[in-house]
Amino acid sequence: MRDVYDAVADPTRRKLLRMLADVEELPLHELTVHFQMGRTAVSKHLAILKDADLVITRRVGRETRYRLNAAPLKEIQDWVSLYEGFWKERIAKLKLLLEEKK
Template sequence: MKEYKQQRDVFDAIADPTRRHLIHLLAGAEELPLHELTAKFTMGRTAVSKHLTVLKEADLVHDRKVGRETRYRLNASPLREVQDWVAFYSKYWNTNVSRLRQWLEEEEE
């Protein structure tokens, strides 16, 4: 199994809807072979493989060879960076939603 150092930004890797769907599929399984992942898309094996390479470069996916088959599994730990970023801004949105709620309640009175 090749070890990939994180070469790609996690945000860049998850920016594409196909890659987000691959992450979702892998989150629901221990690991999946390339042919099973490809069956979930209307694109070919090569295109799915390229998306998986981007995810591997961001360390979001690990792969291993089993005979002639390549199996993929999710490594969710780099998503912590995304979670932390969103959490920071959720404080902003919570404050604004509270202000809106207060304003709407005042308008009703």
Template structure:
């Protein structure tokens, strides 16, 4: 896998809307405890914990214990793989749209 020795594929981890929302929440805050994350969803603590575990397995979330509380923070570096993949297809579509525009302009003449 990648340099983080991930247990789970990053694409699989971000496939779920709840996990994408967790990533967004963690991106907006330096660190959040589980109870604050759980308060953002219409699901229980166990369900949120399962989503966080999947994100941790993909290397996207780091956690640390502070007393009896577990705090989570985002590790965005695995998202680089997705950014690179999207960038490739962005170039692909830009090139194809330019070619289509040229073709349409030629047909108009």
């Protein structure tokens, strides 16, 4: 199983996730038209997302359809939320500093 952080590190894979977040599912050929790369390259990116459990596939005849599984993204959300207090404090201090300079 691939690391979820590694899977979302690439901009192409983040774009694929974003596209899948907007729809129920899409076949490979509909995803490929949004990239300046071949079907094989897009398929490799989708395989990485699937290894990280971020994408679920379903066969319909000869076609593979892809859909988002957002549950693993919770790990990233939890990690980023640890820094929320840090940024709130910094922004509050910045606001005070800016108000003092008026």
